[in-house]
Structures are given as C-alpha cells and as structure tokens.
Amino acid sequence: MFQCVFSSSVLQPHSTSCLFKHLFYHSATPASQKQPEPIYSKKTEIQRQTVRAPFAKLFIFSALQVARQLLLQQQQQQQVSGLKSPKRNDKQPALQVPVSVAMMTPQVITPQQMQQILQQQVLSPQQLQVLLQQQQALMLQQQQLQEFYKKQQEQLQLQLLQQQHAGKQPKEQQQVATQQLAFQQQLLQMQQLQQQHLLSLQRQGLLTIQPGQPALPLQPLAQGMIPTELQQLWKEVTSAHTAEETTSNNHSSLDLTTTCVSSSAPSKTSLIMNPHASTNGQLSVHTPKRESLSHEEHPHSHPLYGHGVCKWPGCEAVCEDFQSFLKHLNSEHALDDRSTAQCRVQMQVVQQLELQLAKDKERLQAMMTHLHVKSTEPKAAPQPLNLVSSVTLSKSASEASPQSLPHTPTTPTAPLTPVTQGPSVITTTSMHTVGPIRRRYSDKYNVPISSADIAQNQEFYKNAEVRPPFTYASLIRQAILESPEKQLTLNEIYNWFTRMFAYFRRNAATWKNAVRHNLSLHKCFVRVENVKGAVWTVDEVEFQKRRPQKISGNPSLIKNMQSSHAYCTPLNAALQASMAENSIPLYTTASMGNPTLGNLASAIREELNGAMEHTNSNESDSSPGRSPMQAVHPVHVKEEPLDPEEAEGPLSLVTTANHSPDFDHDRDYEDEPVNEDME
DNA sequence: GGTACACTAAACAGCA
DNA sequence: CTGCTGTTTAGTGTAC
Numbered sequence: 001m002f003q004c005v006f007s008s009s010v011l012q013p014h015s016t017s018c019l020f021k022h023l024f025y026h027s028a029t030p031a032s033q034k035q036p037e038p039i040y041s042k043k044t045e046i047q048r049q050t051v052r053a054p055f056a057k058l059f060i061f062s063a064l065q066v067a068r069q070l071l072l073q074q075q076q077q078q079q080v081s082g083l084k085s086p087k088r089n090d091k092q093p094a095l096q097v098p099v100s101v102a103m104m105t106p107q108v109i110t111p112q113q114m115q116q117i118l119q120q121q122v123l124s125p126q127q128l129q130v131l132l133q134q135q136q137a138l139m140l141q142q143q144q145l146q147e148f149y150k151k152q153q154e155q156l157q158l159q160l161l162q163q164q165h166a167g168k169q170p171k172e173q174q175q176v177a178t179q180q181l182a183f184q185q186q187l188l189q190m191q192q193l194q195q196q197h198l199l200s201l202q203r204q205g206l207l208t209i210q211p212g213q214p215a216l217p218l219q220p221l222a223q224g225m226i227p228t229e230l231q232q233l234w235k236e237v238t239s240a241h242t243a244e245e246t247t248s249n250n251h252s253s254l255d256l257t258t259t260c261v262s263s264s265a266p267s268k269t270s271l272i273m274n275p276h277a278s279t280n281g282q283l284s285v286h287t288p289k290r291e292s293l294s295h296e297e298h299p300h301s302h303p304l305y306g307h308g309v310c311k312w313p314g315c316e317a318v319c320e321d322f323q324s325f326l327k328h329l330n331s332e333h334a335l336d337d338r339s340t341a342q343c344r345v346q347m348q349v350v351q352q353l354e355l356q357l358a359k360d361k362e363r364l365q366a367m368m369t370h371l372h373v374k375s376t377e378p379k380a381a382p383q384p385l386n387l388v389s390s391v392t393l394s395k396s397a398s399e400a401s402p403q404s405l406p407h408t409p410t411t412p413t414a415p416l417t418p419v420t421q422g423p424s425v426i427t428t429t430s431m432h433t434v435g436p437i438r439r440r441y442s443d444k445y446n447v448p449i450s451s452a453d454i455a456q457n458q459e460f461y462k463n464a465e466v467r468p469p470f471t472y473a474s475l476i477r478q479a480i481l482e483s484p485e486k487q488l489t490l491n492e493i494y495n496w497f498t499r500m501f502a503y504f505r506r507n508a509a510t511w512k513n514a515v516r517h518n519l520s521l522h523k524c525f526v527r528v529e530n531v532k533g534a535v536w537t538v539d540e541v542e543f544q545k546r547r548p549q550k551i552s553g554n555p556s557l558i559k560n561m562q563s564s565h566a567y568c569t570p571l572n573a574a575l576q577a578s579m580a581e582n583s584i585p586l587y588t589t590a591s592m593g594n595p596t597l598g599n600l601a602s603a604i605r606e607e608l609n610g611a612m613e614h615t616n617s618n619e620s621d622s623s624p625g626r627s628p629m630q631a632v633h634p635v636h637v638k639e640e641p642l643d644p645e646e647a648e649g650p651l652s653l654v655t656t657a658n659h660s661p662d663f664d665h666d667r668d669y670e671d672e673p674v675n676e677d678m679e
Numbered sequence: 680g681g682t683a684c685a686c687t688a689a690a691c692a693g694c695a
Numbered sequence: 696c697t698g699c700t701g702t703t704t705a706g707t708g709t710a711c
Contacts, residue, residue, distance in 0.1 A: 471685065490700065514686065520702050527701080534700080682711085691703080 304329060313342050458500065465502045472511075472518040475501075476525060480538045487528060487535040490516065 304310060305325045310317040312333050319325035333339050461468050468475065479496035480488050488496065494512060497504040504511050519525045524542035528535050 473685085510687065513688070516701060517686085517688095517703090684709085684711105685707100686709105687705100687707080689703100689705085692701085694700080695698090 304333075313346055461501045461503070462499075463502055465505075467503045468501055472514050473522050473524070476515060476518055476536070477538050477543060480525075480536060487530070487537045489530075489533060489535050490519070493519075493536065 302322070302325065304312050305319065305322065308318055308320065310319055310325060310328055310332075312329070315332065317328055317332065319328050460466070470478075475497065476493055479493050479500075480486060482496070483492070493515060494508075497511065497515065498508075519527070519536055522542075524539045524545075526537045526539050528537050
C-alpha cells in the first residue's frame with residue numbers, strides 16, 4: 001500500500017500504475033461505480049450505502065497519510081543531514097546541487113524523475129522557485145520547532161522521573177508542564193497559520209487551490225509556516241522556558257549556522273536536567289544532535305540507520321551495530337562539501353516531496369469534492385442534469401470538459417490542476433459517471449466483458465482483492481474465449497478465475513457455485529463432451545442475443561460510439577497521461593505481455609461494432625442521461641455494494657494490492673492452488 | 680408495481 | 696462415503 005500510493009507521486013513507477021488503477025476504479029471510470037460485494041443478499045441497504053461512498057475516500061485518505069509518513073521520513077533524513085551543514089543557506093536556490101541525485105538511496109528519485117516532477121508542477125518556473133524558497137525556509141523552521149518540542153517532552157518526562165524518585169522540584173515540573181500545554185496550544189494555532197499561509201500563497205497565484213474548496217486538512221508541522229509567526233511563537237516558548245534567557249536574535253535562533261555541528265554535542269542530560277544549561281544565549285538546546293538523542297531514547301533507532309545499513313543517501317554502508325554506525329556516520333559523513341551537497345540534495349528531495357504532497361492534496365481534495373458531489377446528488381434524478389448536450393456528445397468524449405458535469409452550485413468542482421494531465425485524466429473519465437452513479441445500474445446495460453476490460457485492469461484485479469465489476473457470465477465467457485481452443489473444463493474456468501482475480505481466491509464455494517449456476521442457466525454456455533471430459537464453450541450467437549437490451553441510447557450517443565475513440569481514447573489517454581505524469585513506462589494494454597491482449601483493439605472494435613448493430617436497431621430507446629462511455633461500456637457503470645470485509649476501509653484494498661500473484665492459500669481458499677497452466 | 684436480470688444459497692442427482 | 700459436476704429452485708436486490 002505504502003509504496004503503491006506514494007510512488008504515484010514520485011518514486012516507484014510500478015506502483016504508480018497500481019494507484020491509478022485504484023483511482024480509476026474508485027473514483028473515475030464508470031467501472032469504479034461498482035464496488036464489489038460477494039454476499040449482499042443478507043446485508044441491509046443501510047450497510048451498503050454506508051460502505052460504498054467512503055471507500056474511495058478512505059483509500060485516498062490512506063494514501064495521503066502514507067505519503068505524509070514517507071515525507072516525514074525524508075524530512076527526518078534531511079534534518080539529520082541539515083544539522084551538519086554549517087553553510088546551509090535557507091534561501092539558496094535548490095537547483096544548485098552538484099551531487100548527482102542518482103547517488104541517493106533507492107528510495108530517492110532519479111534525476112529523470114526529478115525532472116519529470118519539475119515539469120509536471122502546476123507552477124511556472126518562477127513561481128516554483130519562489131515557492132521552493134519559501135517552503136525551504138519554512139520547513140527548516142518547523143523542523144527546529146519540532147526538535148524543540150521533542151526536547152520539551154523529554155525534559156518533562158525526565159523531570160517527572162526525577163520527581164518520582166527524589167520527590168522534589170514540583171514547582172519546576174509544574175512550570176514545564178504548563179509550558180508544554182501552552183506549546184501544544186500554540187501548535188494548534190500554528191496549524192491555522194499554515195492554512196493562512198497556503199491561502200496567501202493561493203492568492204499570490206502560487207498555489208492552485210480551487211475556490212470554494214474547504215481548507216486542506218493540514219497536519220501540524222507538515223506544512224510551511226509564516227516565518228514571522230513562527231518566530232514569534234519561538235520567542236514566546238523560549239522566553240517562557242527560561243525567564244532569564246536573553247532572547248536571542250530571531251534569525252540566529254533559526255539559523256542553523258549557529259548550531260553546534262560537532263558530533264560530540266553536549267550530553268542530552270546536561271541540557272535537559274538543567275534547564276539553565278541552555279541559557280547561554282545560543283539555542284544549541286534547540287538544535288540537538290538527533291543521533292545522540294534518538295540513540296539514547298532508542299538505542300538502535302536512527303533515521304540514518306536501519307537494517308544494519310547506513311541510510312545516508314548514496315551510502316548504504318553496512319554497519320554491524322549502532323556504535324559502528326555512529327563511527328561510520330562521524331567519519332564518512334562528517335561535515336564536508338560532499339555531505340553538505342548531499343544534504344542539499346536531500347533537502348531538494350524533501351521539497352519536491354512536499355510539493356508533490358501539496359499537489360496530491362489538491363488532487364485529493366478535488367477527488368473528494370468530486371465524489372462528494374456525486375454521492376450527495378439526489379437519487380431522485382435518475383436522468384441527471386447532464387449538461388453535456390447531445391451535440392457535445394457527438395464530439396469526442398475526451399473533448400468534453402469537466403465543467404460539463406452537473407455540479408451542485410455550492411460545490412463547484414473546478415478544473416483539476418489543469419496543467420497536469422493526471423488529475424484531468426481522472427476528471428475526464430469521471431465525467432462520464434454523472435448521475436446516480438452510486439446507484440447500481442441495471443445489469444441490463446452491461447455489455448459483456450471485453451478483453452479491454454480485463455486487459456486494462458488485469459494486474460489490478462490479479463493483486464487487489466476487489467471484485468471485478470463484471471458478471472459471472474461475462475467472466476466465464478472471457479475465460480473460455482481466452483483459451484486456445486475456446487473451450488474450458490469447469491475446473492479450468494475455476495483456475496482462470498482464481499488466477500486472474502484475487503477476489504476469487506476466497507469464498508470459493510460461493511463463486512464456484514455461481515459459476516456452475518451461470519453455466520447451466522445461460523444458453524450461451526454450451527457443454528460439450530470432449531475426449532478429456534466435458535468442456536464448456538460459448539455460443540456467441542446466443543451471447544449476442546443478450547446484447548440488444550444492454551445498450552440503449554440516443555442517436556447522438558450512438559453516433560459517437562461509431563468511433564471506437566469514444567471509448568478507447570479517453571481511457572487510454574487517461575492511462576497514458578497518468579503514467580507519463582509519474583514518469584513511468586507506458587502501461588498500455590498492448591504492452592502488458594498477456595497473449596490475449598494482442599487482440600485488444602480488435603476486441604474493442606468487435607464489442608463496439610456488436611453493440612452498434614444492436615443499438616442501431618434500438619434507437620427509439622433513448623437515455624439522454626447516459627454518457628458515451630456509459631453507453632459504450634456500461635458494464636463499468638454497474639455498481640455493487642461492498643463486501644463487509646472490503647468495506648473495512650481502503651487498507652484492505654491497498655494492502656492486497658501489493659500481494660504477489662501468488663495466492664493466499666490460507667484465506668478461505670478452499671481449493672488447491674492453480675495446478676495447471678491453461679496457457 | 681411489474682418485470683427482467685444478476686447474485687447467492689441450497690437441494691438434488693449423477694458419477695468417479 | 697466423499698467430492699466434483701451439473702441442474703434446478705428460491706430468495707433477494709437493483710434498474711428499468
């Protein structure tokens with residue numbers, strides 16, 4: 001989950017596809033409108049309603065939280081590094097980095113990715129520069145504040161211990177506790193100030209936050225702060241802490257150049273046990289040696305040390321124990337030009353991550369707004385106020401602007417970061433989910449599954465335990481058609497299900513029964529006695545008979561459908577754009593390596609042509625509210641309630657998203673693993 | 680409200 | 696007897 005989510009922004013290409021598949025299926029595409037649920041007959045409607053809408057939102061939230069965690073980790077790394085640099089200049093342009101970014105740890109983005117990130121930013125280069133500088137300065141300030149806050153906590157704890165053992169100094173303890181409380185309150189204020197700061201940035205045009213959108217739920221200390229406010233706060237805290245302390249220069253108090261860069265910092269106890277030790281006018285107490293602090297707190301915990309390896313960017317030196325690591329840190333990563341440069345690089349990485357986080361926050365907000373609009377749209381409008389007229393629909397679906405969506409006037413969904421293609425991608429596709437999308441569309445409108453459906457989301461469904469939005473009949477047909485001889489035994493169909501869909505790796509009794517039921521029920525499935533037993537084939541004629549009722553639409557839609565671009569273009573463009581935005585290899589359906597995907601285009605055309613034939617004969621049945629994509633591919637529209645287990649939140653989805661194709665045999669997977677490879 | 684459809688669950692039979 | 700395969704029925708939910 002973690003990597004999948006976060007790398008969507010910066011780091012890991014492979015996971016990016018994962019994320020965008022998630023996005024597609026929980027926010028954007030018509031397919032997302034269906035949330036699976038295996039057993040819904042015994043669930044109350046209330047359960048379903050509460051389960052569906054928050055699903056995607058929770059996932060997005062989770063993704064953001066994870067990204068935030070990683071960002072904080074990066075900040076920690078930078079923090080440790082930054083304290084070692086006496087030359088660091090907060091206002092220094094971030095691009096003057098002599099050290100190759102490729103030296104960084106595997107976690108770190110490559111120069112190419114960095115460039116991509118830069119290119120995809122919403123801001124102009126000038127704006128970006130300004131914003132970078134501001135963020136850089138603010139970030140350092142808040143880091144210092146964090147450190148001080150931590151010290152305060154430590155001090156309080158130590159004094160509490162002292163009090164317990166010695167039973168004295170109650171007054172001082174109370175004083176510190178009071179300061180602690182006040183400090184926490186001030187932190188809350190700072191959070192508000194952060195939002196103000198963002199708003200000011202927005203007013204300056206440096207941030208593109210949509211109007212009317214609620215303030216972003218900023219995390220304390222996770223965003224930049226107004227320097228003056230922070231300094232004021234700093235002054236208040238420090239002055240309250242030591243009354244006799246001569247308030248130092250605000251700039252110097254925040255200037256890392258005044259900090260002690262020696263690794264042999266004064267012991268923490270000396271600073272903490274005696275508050276007066278920090279009354280030297282220099283705020284060395286506020287610039288602790290993190291390694292020493294964390295070392296004492298957690299003997300083997302260090303942001304730059306983990307799994308016996310030095311995590312200094314580009315180092316990865318093996319250190320047997322923590323002591324050796326400290327030696328290594330002090331020797332190999334001492335204060336020099338190289339370390340300084342690396343530190344700057346790390347700073348830049350953090351900045352980029354922050355920017356990316358801000359951007360993703362924006363995206364999240366837009367998505368949430370979008371989903372909120374959709375979910376709160378009155379159900380009483382089965383024919384939604386589709387402002388996309390038939391004239392508009394006669395054009396390419398991809399040309400339709402998101403503004404065409406029926407938005408509630410109070411919560412307009414402004415264009416989503418129009419500079420980047422990623423969000424607009426989602427918008428482009430999600431725009432086709434207008435109307436009562438949360439409602440499950442009739443399966444009458446389900447076009448049987450096409451190769452494109454599975455192809456484009458194959459990896460997703462293979463790994464994510466999400467029920468595919470396709471009917472059993474469609475899946476069975478797909479399985480059979482994918483086989484070389486266009487025929488499968490029942491067991492082979494089972495295997496196809498379990499191989500292609502993680503969802504079908506559990507509750508085997510249920511879905512297998514359903515498969516058998518469908519095989520028997522539908523005339524399109526023909527049982528043929530074969531040499532090796534009975535096999536099932538698909539009677540396409542019978543199968544096509546089901547189609548006429550599946551597509552209805554007005555002539556404009558039909559006309560639009562005559563070009564396969566109506567369906568292919570937006571989706572493929574969406575995928576490609578999202579991939580390009582995240583600088584990952586194009587994940588086209590044709591490059592997925594599945595032999596069945598080679599016929600994707602023809603399959604799509606086949607589906608479309610087949611649909612067209614029937615649709616043309618049924619033009620009287622118009623559905624003006626249906627968008628082209630829905631009309632062409634209404635199978636995505638079908639929405640189903642969530643499985644209670646899946647409804648637990650995004651975690652269930654996201655965690656399973658990283659499952660290896662190897663099945664989880666320990667989870668209700670009643671059958672043997674796939675014991676034969678049909679292909 | 681009726682109808683069609685999909686899904687789930689279950690019963691049942693035949694067979695190896 | 697057990698398990699698999701295949702058929703059928705019933706109940707439920709959803710969309711039209």
